[in-house]
Amino acid sequence: MDPTVIDSIEFVINDIDTWGMREVHGIARLEPDALIVEFRTHLLGLVRTGLREVRIPLAELVEVTFDYRIVYSLIRIRTRSLKTIDGIPGLSGASVKLQVRGWQSRRPARAFVAEVNYQRAMLPDPVKPQPRSPSISPEDPSARLPEW
Numbered sequence: 001m002d003p004t005v006i007d008s009i010e011f012v013i014n015d016i017d018t019w020g021m022r023e024v025h026g027i028a029r030l031e032p033d034a035l036i037v038e039f040r041t042h043l044l045g046l047v048r049t050g051l052r053e054v055r056i057p058l059a060e061l062v063e064v065t066f067d068y069r070i071v072y073s074l075i076r077i078r079t080r081s082l083k084t085i086d087g088i089p090g091l092s093g094a095s096v097k098l099q100v101r102g103w104q105s106r107r108p109a110r111a112f113v114a115e116v117n118y119q120r121a122m123l124p125d126p127v128k129p130q131p132r133s134p135s136i137s138p139e140d141p142s143a144r145l146p147e148w
Contacts (some may be wrong), residue, residue, distance in 0.1 A: 006009040009105070011075065011098035013039070013090040024089045028075070028098060030116055034058060035077070037088055037098075052087060058120050060084045062094075066113040073100040074107045 013024035026039030035056045041049040062078045078095040079085050088096050100109040 006108050006111045006115060009075070009098075009100060009109055013088075013096070022089070026098075028112070030112070031117070035061065035064075035116060037085075041089065054085060054087050056084050058123055060063060060114075061116070061120055064113050064116045064120070066110050068109075069107055071075060071101070071103065073106050074098070075100060075109060077114055108144070118142055 008027050008029040010025075010027055021044055023042045024039050025042060026037060029038065032097055035058065037054045037056065038051060039054075040051050042054040043049070056077070056079060060079050060081065062080055063076075064078075065076045067074045067076065075098040075131075076095055077085070077098065078093075080094070082091070082094055085091060085094070085096055100106075
């Protein structure tokens with residue numbers, strides 16, 4: 001990859017289901033064929049769980065979007081299947097929101113999303129089998145088009 005391209009971004013996921021007792025810190029990293037989400041959960045700010053990694057193939061991504069608020073930015077990742085992002089806290093349907101803190105991180109977060117979408121666009125299209133057309137011989141009278 002180009003060294004000027006932003007290929008990773010730090011994020012936080014605030015899990016509202018646990019009333020603020022659990023916070024997830026991590027890094028989203030772009031590789032040539034996948035988006036890697038590495039994270040660690042902090043319970044009550046005291047106990048940390050082991051490092052986890054979820055690999056999301058670029059072909060499984062439906063959309064990656066960027067949105068910003070006053071003090072933080074959001075990167076929303078939506079996939080074709082829940083299995084792809086299973087294990088990442090804070091799932092909402094088939095998507096997850098990664099919060100990027102600080103207004104200084106807004107530009108790098110936007111550049112990261114642009115790079116992910118660029119890499120997705122550069123993927124080769126899956127080859128779909130073409131239907132076979134029946135072979136029609138010129139001698140077959142039923143194969144002629146009616147003349148108007």
